[in-house]
Amino acid sequence: MQIFLLWAWPMLCQTSFSGKLVDHTGKPVSEAYIINKSDETYSYSDEFGQFVLKDARVGDSIEVGALGLKKEWILVTDKTVNRDFIVVMTEDVYQLREVIVRPTLNTLNEIIDVDLAKTPVKSSQEILRKVPGLFIGQHAGGGKAEQMFLRGFDLDHGTDISINVDGMPVNMVSHAHGQGYADLHFLIPESIKSVDFGKGPYYAEKGNFNTAGYVDFETKNVLNENVAEIQLGSFGLKRGLGMFNVVNTNEDKAYLASEIIASEGYFESPQDFERINLFGKYSHLFSNGSRLTVGANHFQSTWNASGQIPERAVLSGLIGRFGSIDDTEGGTTSRTSMNLGFNTVFENDVNLKLSAFVTNYQFQLFSNFTFLLNDPVNGDQIKQEENRLLSGFDLRLSKTFDLEDKSLTIKAGTGVRNDDIKDIELSRTLNRNSTLQNVQLGDITERNTYAFLSGKLKWKTWLMNFGLRLDGFSFKYADFLQNSSTNERTADMLFSPKLNLVYTPNNKMQYYIKSGVGFHSNDTRTVLQSTNQKLPKAYGVDLGAIWKPMEGLLFNAALWTLQSDQEFVYVGDEGIVEPNGKSARYGLDLGVRSQLNNQIFLYADATYSHARSLEAEQGMDYIPLAPGFTLSGGLQFSKMGNFSGGLTYRYLGNRPANEDFSIAAEGYFITDMNMNYAVNNNISLTFGIENMFNTKWKEAQFVTNSRLLGEEVAIEEIHFTPGTPFSIRTGLRYVF
Numbered sequence: 001m002q003i004f005l006l007w008a009w010p011m012l013c014q015t016s017f018s019g020k021l022v023d024h025t026g027k028p029v030s031e032a033y034i035i036n037k038s039d040e041t042y043s044y045s046d047e048f049g050q051f052v053l054k055d056a057r058v059g060d061s062i063e064v065g066a067l068g069l070k071k072e073w074i075l076v077t078d079k080t081v082n083r084d085f086i087v088v089m090t091e092d093v094y095q096l097r098e099v100i101v102r103p104t105l106n107t108l109n110e111i112i113d114v115d116l117a118k119t120p121v122k123s124s125q126e127i128l129r130k131v132p133g134l135f136i137g138q139h140a141g142g143g144k145a146e147q148m149f150l151r152g153f154d155l156d157h158g159t160d161i162s163i164n165v166d167g168m169p170v171n172m173v174s175h176a177h178g179q180g181y182a183d184l185h186f187l188i189p190e191s192i193k194s195v196d197f198g199k200g201p202y203y204a205e206k207g208n209f210n211t212a213g214y215v216d217f218e219t220k221n222v223l224n225e226n227v228a229e230i231q232l233g234s235f236g237l238k239r240g241l242g243m244f245n246v247v248n249t250n251e252d253k254a255y256l257a258s259e260i261i262a263s264e265g266y267f268e269s270p271q272d273f274e275r276i277n278l279f280g281k282y283s284h285l286f287s288n289g290s291r292l293t294v295g296a297n298h299f300q301s302t303w304n305a306s307g308q309i310p311e312r313a314v315l316s317g318l319i320g321r322f323g324s325i326d327d328t329e330g331g332t333t334s335r336t337s338m339n340l341g342f343n344t345v346f347e348n349d350v351n352l353k354l355s356a357f358v359t360n361y362q363f364q365l366f367s368n369f370t371f372l373l374n375d376p377v378n379g380d381q382i383k384q385e386e387n388r389l390l391s392g393f394d395l396r397l398s399k400t401f402d403l404e405d406k407s408l409t410i411k412a413g414t415g416v417r418n419d420d421i422k423d424i425e426l427s428r429t430l431n432r433n434s435t436l437q438n439v440q441l442g443d444i445t446e447r448n449t450y451a452f453l454s455g456k457l458k459w460k461t462w463l464m465n466f467g468l469r470l471d472g473f474s475f476k477y478a479d480f481l482q483n484s485s486t487n488e489r490t491a492d493m494l495f496s497p498k499l500n501l502v503y504t505p506n507n508k509m510q511y512y513i514k515s516g517v518g519f520h521s522n523d524t525r526t527v528l529q530s531t532n533q534k535l536p537k538a539y540g541v542d543l544g545a546i547w548k549p550m551e552g553l554l555f556n557a558a559l560w561t562l563q564s565d566q567e568f569v570y571v572g573d574e575g576i577v578e579p580n581g582k583s584a585r586y587g588l589d590l591g592v593r594s595q596l597n598n599q600i601f602l603y604a605d606a607t608y609s610h611a612r613s614l615e616a617e618q619g620m621d622y623i624p625l626a627p628g629f630t631l632s633g634g635l636q637f638s639k640m641g642n643f644s645g646g647l648t649y650r651y652l653g654n655r656p657a658n659e660d661f662s663i664a665a666e667g668y669f670i671t672d673m674n675m676n677y678a679v680n681n682n683i684s685l686t687f688g689i690e691n692m693f694n695t696k697w698k699e700a701q702f703v704t705n706s707r708l709l710g711e712e713v714a715i716e717e718i719h720f721t722p723g724t725p726f727s728i729r730t731g732l733r734y735v736f
Contacts, residue, residue: 017056032066096595097551124187132605139700139721143303145183152609154625158182167355186299201518204467211538233729236264269327290344304330331365392417467498536566552595581615604633622656645675668697686731699723
């Protein structure tokens with residue numbers, strides 16, 4: 001498509017060529033490239049879709065492109081003068097050739113959007129696997145947040161990775177089950193528009209838990225088509241999905257989505273897993289280009305779990321691989337949220353972005369990690385429970401200054417997050433019904449107030465990004481188990497500087513060095529009841545390169561190091577995470593993407609990490625469960641007749657399960673397959689296989705001291721949750 005613009009200036013005179021890019025919903029298109037094909041000069045659109053291309057002439061041909069959108073061509077003519085315009089871009093197939101190496105801080109973000117478009121996923125939590133080098137594992141019947149691994153970290157359920165959805169935080173501070181607990185199961189995967197990620201603590205906009213990295217999800221503002229889908233699978237799996245546009249005008253968009261899942265699971269004891277998700281989103285485009293969005297969701301889930309089983313019980317034949325020692329484990333959880341977003345541009349070209357949110361959250365989990373170790377009569381079952389109200393806002397202002405041959409973008413932001421947690425509990429229980437002893441019980445109030453300032457200076461092929469962040473925390477705990485109810489409180493604050501430098505000599509090559517300080521907060525109860533640091537820092541450096549030698553081939557590599565003031569370590573006997581000493585990590589990330597043609601796409605990511613404790617003697621300084629070598633990738637094909645699909649694989653190497661590596665957590669190699677057949681334009685059939693070679697693998701592993709019935713002494717060894725065996729999933733999808 002060509003757009004002929006009437007643009008007047010004296011012949012041979014050079015001027016700037018500016019405008020705004022939006023998609024078919026009116027939403028700004030960021031990170032699009034604008035290339036003058038006459039002299040190969042180029043520019044990029046900012047987060048509000050605005051761009052400036054200098055030194056254009058009458059007769060020049062301008063190419064505009066963005067990932068997932070069709071190219072637009074603009075011919076400059078001599079009819080009007082210095083008039084900004086709006087280009088509406090239409091959707092297209094995601095292709096690697098549209099990824100342009102550009103002077104931005106996170107060029108690799110576009111790669112994950114290609115991966116996401118090419119490879120379907122079963123759940124929103126599984127989308128985390130799209131982040132190169134990030135692994136997940138489920139070990140509680142499908143209802144609990146997955147365990148995560150990245151850059152030599154056992155992240156548990158989110159201790160060192162910041163996760164957000166539409167500006168709403170997912171990580172839970174001072175959570176009943178562990179600091180930073182991040183449950184993404186409330187997010188319907190088909191509602192996701194894009195995924196933004198970054199590794200390391202290098203981003204001024206990111207605060208608590210952004211040490212190993214961050215992942216931000218953005219949901220769609222409108223559906224391209226209505227969807228109704230039903231899926232059936234092994235082990236009693238049933239999933240229903242409905243997504244429908246309610247309003248779809250130029251100014252107003254709204255849709256509703258629902259998801260229902262039920263499964264008995266592959267364990268000998270039925271898991272009785274059930275989940276329901278309801279989601280709605282409305283957006284309004286004002287006449288001046290401002291946009292208001294409002295989203296609301298409700299999620300609830302119940303499940304039973306067979307728990308982590310000791311190796312000796314399986315080897316002796318006491319139980320089968322999918323059996324259990326205590327099958328009364330399980331839990332319930334729910335989350336009801338509302339969030340608001342507002343974007344506008346003032347007359348002085350100052351951009352404003354506001355988000356606000358409120359969440360009501362409940363959680364109850366029953367576990368038994370040690371069986372009969374502490375209580376040979378009643379057993380060691382524990383209950384972790386909480387009721388939480390989470391609220392806050394984030395306000396950001398930005399402006400770009402034109403400094404002759406340079407541009408400077410200044411961004412300032414501030415925000416508040418409040419967590420009001422009622423009746424947070426750790427208790428010893430019997431069969432989920434009787435409370436034998438309260439170990440912890442009380443109310444927590446935690447507040448994080450923050451502000452940041454960052455700048456991006458672009459000069460020819462260079463980009464310098466600098467930032468400074470200030471975080472203030474207040475901690476309060478009302479302990480109900482004291483003789484008289486006590487209220488303990490404290491506060492702390494810290495500064496986190498960032499400095500990043502990017503050199504992009506052309507649109508095929510980029511070199512970068514990133515540096516910064518991040519942090520993760522400690523649990524309020526830990527802060528008030530011990531001398532541990534409140535806000536331990538992490539110091540990181542990345543040195544990397546991105547190379548795209550041809551349209552359909554891209555390589556990326558990064559050397560990195562990260563030192564933490566305080567490590568979080570899993571305590572298997574209690575099923576909790578507690579702070580430990582200082583640690584150091586370094587590693588290498590490698591990746592390759594190849595689009596052989598319009599139908600075939602290949603990708604692979606390999607990572608190596610070296611993680612050690614700095615406060616333990618040599619040989620006793622291994623960090624339990626820290627991943628060393630990982631490999632993941634796949635082959636996807638599309639539009640081969642009526643068929644599309646592919647294969648994916650993931651490998652996690654052996655890693656230390658304890659501090660001296662005398663016990664190893666076994667690695668695994670798993671292969672999955674998916675297939676889609678389009679019957680016509682409206683109906684398609686889906687088919688998938690998990691673990692297609694039926695590999696026996698351990699999805700979660702922990703070294704735990706436990707005692708079984710008839711044992712006189714406790715035994716320390718690997719306790720594990722078996723991974724999914726060979727299973728199939730079929731589906732019928734109708735779009736209209």
